Amino acid sequence: xxxxxxxxxxxxxxxxxNRNVFEQQLQQNLxxxxxxxxxxxxxxxxxxxxxxxxxxxxxxxxxxxxxxFGVVSLSSVQRTxxxxxxxxxxxxxxxAAALPGNKSFKVDxxxxxxxxxxxxxxxxxxxxSFLQQTYPDLEVDLHNPGFTLFLEIGYxxxxxxxxxxxxxxxxxVGVSGKALLLLSGGIDSPVAGWLALKRGLxxxxxxxxxxxxxxxxxxxxxxxxxxxxxxxGRRVPLHxxxxxxxxxxxxxxxxxxxxxxxxxxxxxxxxxxxxxxRGLGALVTGESLGQVASxxxxxxxxxxxxxxxxxxxxxxxxxxxxxxxxxxxxxxxDISIRPxxxxxxxxxxxxxxxxxxxxxxxxxxxxxxxxxxxxxxxxSLKSRVIRP
Ligand code: ATP
Ligand code: MG
Numbered sequence: 001x002x003x004x005x006x007x008x009x010x011x012x013x014x015x016x017x018n019r020n021v022f023e024q025q026l027q028q029n030l031x032x033x034x035x036x037x038x039x040x041x042x043x044x045x046x047x048x049x050x051x052x053x054x055x056x057x058x059x060x061x062x063x064x065x066x067x068x069f070g071v072v073s074l075s076s077v078q079r080t081x082x083x084x085x086x087x088x089x090x091x092x093x094x095x096a097a098a099l100p101g102n103k104s105f106k107v108d109x110x111x112x113x114x115x116x117x118x119x120x121x122x123x124x125x126x127x128x129s130f131l132q133q134t135y136p137d138l139e140v141d142l143h144n145p146g147f148t149l150f151l152e153i154g155y156x157x158x159x160x161x162x163x164x165x166x167x168x169x170x171x172x173v174g175v176s177g178k179a180l181l182l183l184s185g186g187i188d189s190p191v192a193g194w195l196a197l198k199r200g201l202x203x204x205x206x207x208x209x210x211x212x213x214x215x216x217x218x219x220x221x222x223x224x225x226x227x228x229x230x231x232x233g234r235r236v237p238l239h240x241x242x243x244x245x246x247x248x249x250x251x252x253x254x255x256x257x258x259x260x261x262x263x264x265x266x267x268x269x270x271x272x273x274x275x276x277x278r279g280l281g282a283l284v285t286g287e288s289l290g291q292v293a294s295x296x297x298x299x300x301x302x303x304x305x306x307x308x309x310x311x312x313x314x315x316x317x318x319x320x321x322x323x324x325x326x327x328x329x330x331x332x333x334d335i336s337i338r339p340x341x342x343x344x345x346x347x348x349x350x351x352x353x354x355x356x357x358x359x360x361x362x363x364x365x366x367x368x369x370x371x372x373x374x375x376x377x378x379x380s381l382k383s384r385v386i387r388p
Contacts, residue, residue, distance in 0.1 A: 001055035004079055005065060006048055006152075006159055010072040010169065018175075023049075026070045026172040032234055033064045046112060046155060062165065067232050069198050070175075071167030075150070077159040082116060087158050088130045091149060095131060098162050102146035104139045105131065111153040123151060171200030173233040179282040179312065180275045181205045181229075182267065183238075185221040185340045188286030188315055190229060190332040191323050195314035196284045197233045204237040204280060205229075205386075206271055210244040214341040224335045226386035232330070235387045237278075241270055242380035246373050254364040260294045261356045262364060265306035269370070270377045272307045282310040288323065289316050293352040302356045 009026060027042050027049055034040040037060055040053035053061050058076065065074055080090035095105075109123035118126065127149065128140055152159045181193040183205040193203055207222035219240060226236040243266065250262050271283050287295045294303070304311055315323055327333040 002052050003055045003058040003061065004077050004159075005051040005058075005061060006075045006077045006161070007051060007065065007071055007167075008048060008073045008075075009070050009172075022070070022172060022175050025174045026068070029068050029070070029172050029174065029234070030065060033068050034061060037061055037064070066165060066167055068172075069168055069170035069200065069232065070172035072169055073164045073166055075159075075161040075164050077161040080158045080160065082113070082153065082156070082158055084118065084126065087151065087160070088127065090158075090160050091127055091131065091151070092134055094160055094162065095135070095147075095149060098147050099135065099138075103137065104141035104144070104146045105149060106140060106142050106145040107131070107149045107151065109151040109153070113153050113155045116153045118153075123153070127151060168198065168232075170198035173197050173200060174202045176200035176202075177281045178202045178204065178279065179284050180271055180278070180280045181284045182271060182286075183207050183222055183225060184286070185218050185225070185336065185338075185342055186286065187327050187333065187336040188288065188291075188323055190225045190286075190336060191327050191330070192284055192286040192314045193225075193229050194232060194326070194330050194332070196312060197229065199314075201282070201284070201312075203229065203233060203284070204239065204278060206239045206241065206274060208241050208243045208267055208270075210247060210341075211242055213244055217338070218340045218342065221335060221338060221340050223386055225332055227388060228330070228332050228335060230386055230388040235385050237383060237385050239274060239381060239383045241274075241377050243267065243270075243377060246377060249368055249373060253367040255360070257351055257353045258356055258361060258364050260352045261299055261302055261361060262368075264294060264299075264303045265361070265365070266370075266373065266377070268303060268307040268309075268311075269374050272309050273374060273378055274381070275309060282312050283307070284312045284314065286315055287313045288318055288320070291320065293354045296354045298355040299353075302358060302361055305358065 023044055027044055030042045030049060030051060037053055037057050043050045065071060078090050078094050080086045107124045107127045109120040111120050132138055147162055150161050176199055179196055179201045181203045183189045196203060205226050209218050223238060226238045230236045246266050247263060250259050254262055287300060289295060327336060
């Protein structure tokens, strides 16, 4: 027996000429999500996708498909030929399985194929009377039905089903381009990454460490977070850069209340250099307005001024509690709260500037060999690909 799942998508349909690109990407992403399940296929229909696979793998398929961005809803469907009698037979079978405990129902028909000789209201009434004849105890209840029988008349066949499961919405990963996620081991940046994936960005991740001042645990965390994110998109290349030497230079040569902003500016320069090399079009960070001293408007502006790149901050208006709730939902919270040494918590100044002045930053940076530090930072680059 084959199991068939109808996949609906929303925003894609709005995208006019790009529609084909989006559908292809979604199809490819659905195939990717099912790559571990044997004998599955993903076909494109008119404005829908149809996934088929072995019946015994149905639940596994559904749970994977539910995570694919761009999917608005999913239904397990039964397919029948476009003939009223065959549709009725299929409905009879499907309802036999759903009947126990249900005394009332309604029929909800939709006819995409206008060549089919029955209109939607006619179908509702045909199928409704057929069900009442077959199961005399069943009543029609349009307002509070025990179950709803959905019928969709397509171009080649009809689909009947009893429910819809919500998908995550958003856009298929890949349609918006590629970005570099600045991934610390904290709670925020993985959530920012998930939201970026949700808007169709394909991600690579960059983690800064301060080996030997930070240890293996922070690298392991970054890897585990990437693995989790990969579950929602596809493989995530993870890059690691050592900023210990940069931090030491800043500590030795610059005013300590500017240290965090200066380090951030160096991180952005390194991130930009890596993005150019990898063809990535934006940086994504977990910054949220006002959360800490380095996330005031003035600090963010000072940090942005170090790069010409587009910087996306999906969490900018979110409260910490909202971010935590999301991280629990997507399964990154438990990884994020593991104890670890963050490179930023080393050398933390007592009183970081909340309104760093550009002139003061530039003066402090004139003491640093910026180009050399960036080049040496890049020499420490290590990369690997993390798969779910
Ligand atoms: P997070 O919970 O993501 O660590 P945070 O609230 O601790 O965020 P900061 O430490 O100020 O905030 O970092 C702000 C952002 O800068 C992070 O969300 C992340 O995008 C980036 N960032 C900070 N530290 C690192 C790091 N070690 N490696 C890569 N990116 C980092
Ligand atoms: Mg942090």
